[in-house]
Amino acid sequence: MTTRQWGHYNVLYEADGCKVKELVIQPGKKISMQKHFLRSEHWFVVSGTALLYTYDEENKRISLKNIYSKWNHLHIPVQEWHQIENAAEEELHIIEIQYGENCTEEDIFRNV
Numbered sequence: 001m002t003t004r005q006w007g008h009y010n011v012l013y014e015a016d017g018c019k020v021k022e023l024v025i026q027p028g029k030k031i032s033m034q035k036h037f038l039r040s041e042h043w044f045v046v047s048g049t050a051l052l053y054t055y056d057e058e059n060k061r062i063s064l065k066n067i068y069s070k071w072n073h074l075h076i077p078v079q080e081w082h083q084i085e086n087a088a089e090e091e092l093h094i095i096e097i098q099y100g101e102n103c104t105e106e107d108i109f110r111n112v
Contacts, residue, residue: 006031007091019103023084025050025092030085033062039100039105041076043084045069048092055081 001008007027013020025031025048033055043050045104055061060085068074076082078100086092 003029004031005029007071007086009096012095014103017101017103019097021096021098022093023082023092024084025094027086027089027091030083030112033081033083034108034110035079035081036107037049037075037079037109038102040100041082042073042097042099043049043068043076043109044073044097045071046093046095047060048086048090049088050092050094051085051087053083054083057081 001010007024007026009024010022011019014021023031030051030053033053045068047070050072051066052068052074053062054065056063066074084092084094
């Protein structure tokens with residue numbers, strides 16, 4: 001288990017070009033606004049409610065893109081800004097599937 005200020009994650013599976021994680025985001029917390037240059041991600045909400053935010057680089061604006069609840073899923077393509085917030089009172093559990101050229105923590109760009 002790897003602890004972060006927003007909660008923690010566990011790596012469930014790892015192979016060349018693929019990694020599967022369980023993210024647990026605590027109530028009222030959110031991950032940083034980020035994008036990846038060498039991988040895409042697919043997220044499946046196991047429990048809780050996730051608010052997905054995106055960043056418009058041209059207008060320098062963060063906006064709410066969608067709300068996802070239990071059993072919803074979403075695709076995050078390479079180089080798309082994304083941020084997930086848990087605005088609910090219970091933990092948010094997400095299964096994250098990373099796939100691409102580089103599925104490491106070094107392929108995270110934060111600049112917002």
